[in-house]
Amino acid sequence: MTYEQALDYLYQQLPMFHRIGNAAFKKSLDNILALTAALDNPQHKFKTVHVGGTNGKGSSSSMLAAILQAAGYKTGLYTSPHLKEFTERIRVNGEMISREKVASFTQQHQTLFEEVKPSFFEMTVALAFDYFVEEQIDIAIIEVGLGGRLDSTNIITPLVSLITNIGLDHQALLGNTVQEIAAEKAGIIKPGVPAVISRTQESVSGIFEQKSLETESLLIFAEQAYKVEFLQASGLSSYYTVYKGDTVYLDQLELSLLGSYQRFNLPGVLATVDQLNQQGYQISEDQLRAGLRDVQGLTGLKGRWQILGHQPLMICDTGHNVDGLREVILQLLAMQPKQVHFVFGAVNDKDIQSVLRLLPVSYRYYFCEAQIPRALPVHKLWEEAQFAGLKGAAYPTVEDALLAAKAFAQEDEVIFIGGSTFVVAEIADL
Numbered sequence: 001m002t003y004e005q006a007l008d009y010l011y012q013q014l015p016m017f018h019r020i021g022n023a024a025f026k027k028s029l030d031n032i033l034a035l036t037a038a039l040d041n042p043q044h045k046f047k048t049v050h051v052g053g054t055n056g057k058g059s060s061s062s063m064l065a066a067i068l069q070a071a072g073y074k075t076g077l078y079t080s081p082h083l084k085e086f087t088e089r090i091r092v093n094g095e096m097i098s099r100e101k102v103a104s105f106t107q108q109h110q111t112l113f114e115e116v117k118p119s120f121f122e123m124t125v126a127l128a129f130d131y132f133v134e135e136q137i138d139i140a141i142i143e144v145g146l147g148g149r150l151d152s153t154n155i156i157t158p159l160v161s162l163i164t165n166i167g168l169d170h171q172a173l174l175g176n177t178v179q180e181i182a183a184e185k186a187g188i189i190k191p192g193v194p195a196v197i198s199r200t201q202e203s204v205s206g207i208f209e210q211k212s213l214e215t216e217s218l219l220i221f222a223e224q225a226y227k228v229e230f231l232q233a234s235g236l237s238s239y240y241t242v243y244k245g246d247t248v249y250l251d252q253l254e255l256s257l258l259g260s261y262q263r264f265n266l267p268g269v270l271a272t273v274d275q276l277n278q279q280g281y282q283i284s285e286d287q288l289r290a291g292l293r294d295v296q297g298l299t300g301l302k303g304r305w306q307i308l309g310h311q312p313l314m315i316c317d318t319g320h321n322v323d324g325l326r327e328v329i330l331q332l333l334a335m336q337p338k339q340v341h342f343v344f345g346a347v348n349d350k351d352i353q354s355v356l357r358l359l360p361v362s363y364r365y366y367f368c369e370a371q372i373p374r375a376l377p378v379h380k381l382w383e384e385a386q387f388a389g390l391k392g393a394a395y396p397t398v399e400d401a402l403l404a405a406k407a408f409a410q411e412d413e414v415i416f417i418g419g420s421t422f423v424v425a426e427i428a429d430l
Helices: 003-013 030-038 057-070 099-108 110-116 120-134 178-188 202-215 262-278 285-293 295-299 322-335 352-358 378-387 398-408 421-425
Strands: 047-052 075-078 090-092 139-143 160-163 195-197 219-221 226-234 237-244 247-255 306-309 313-316 340-344 364-367 391-394 414-418
Touching: 003 099, 003 120, 030 110, 030 120, 047 057, 047 178, 057 075, 057 139, 057 262, 057 285, 057 295, 075 120, 090 120, 099 110, 099 120, 160 178, 160 262, 178 202, 195 202, 195 262, 202 219, 226 262, 237 262, 247 262, 247 285, 285 295, 322 352, 322 414, 340 398, 352 378, 364 378, 364 398, 378 391, 398 414, 414 421
Parallel strands: 047 139, 047 160, 075 139, 160 195, 195 219, 313 414, 340 364, 340 414, 364 391
Antiparallel strands: 075 090, 226 237, 237 247, 306 313
């Protein structure tokens, strides 16, 4: 079986949330437990950090992986979804899993898949865990796919659980209030395992406190330990001052991620590193700084306030729900550009009216549709945008919309591409 045949088999045979949405989400851990049992339970054979939350879990996972790599640890990283290539989801020291491994694993376990009938995500988690054992990693950073309590990754017992923030997303599966969603995310907090909460949100703090009492877990609200102050963005890095109490802890901390929203993720990352150091890991300040200085180089992270070109300045970001897009818009507004040409698409299970209400009416929009079944049809998006008072035109593909934006944008203006991970994924030169 070739890699292409393996992917074709996986995409055709296994329900894929990335493409079809809620129908692919299995509200049970039975399948993943059956798969891993057949693989001799690889999830018990390596150390992990588990990272969940509504926004910021991908960035936080990559920051932690980069720091551990810089400290000399052989580090696995499991994230989802992928942008360009399936192999992005599973990495060791930043190197993607080989196509040959994906093909051989799929071929070897076809009978098992036909017996268990897992989702695409369940199969991918099983592959990742099996691969991490084979590679004899020191530690893996495991990003939750969706929710927490019933997510396929939630069969690990990590050294630390990190929850980044809670916002409204995937309400049909996780609940219609932030409290219900927080309860699902809190499902990754395990008995006796320290839990770090990146952002202190009064509306849900009590849910984490209650869960940590039930599990007898140390609970750390990271913002109470660390205050992060954004200094400036310069070149391809942003700079922060980090305070521990009232004392400067890290001056001129360089982060190779430009999104100003990373200030919300850094306290959780730093508090998680503290917990790892308390459990016998040795991560020095120099290693911490080195990891944060080169997150993309070490882990391959893409699509987070990523600059794609200049004159006009071209930026993309995978922020796709109300909280994520609000931060993106605030950063765009702070730049005070002459005009923003916004290439925008969405998926069909988002609260699109709430999202569109965030978007400035002064921007020029290029509405488009990612090439996945789950995409919101562009004619529907355009109609909703008219009601929201947004001006722009509809294009059948991301490529068409981006070509139009490039044709209209002046050298001193900004082109922004976003609204959905899957819109960003279709940028040709990402």
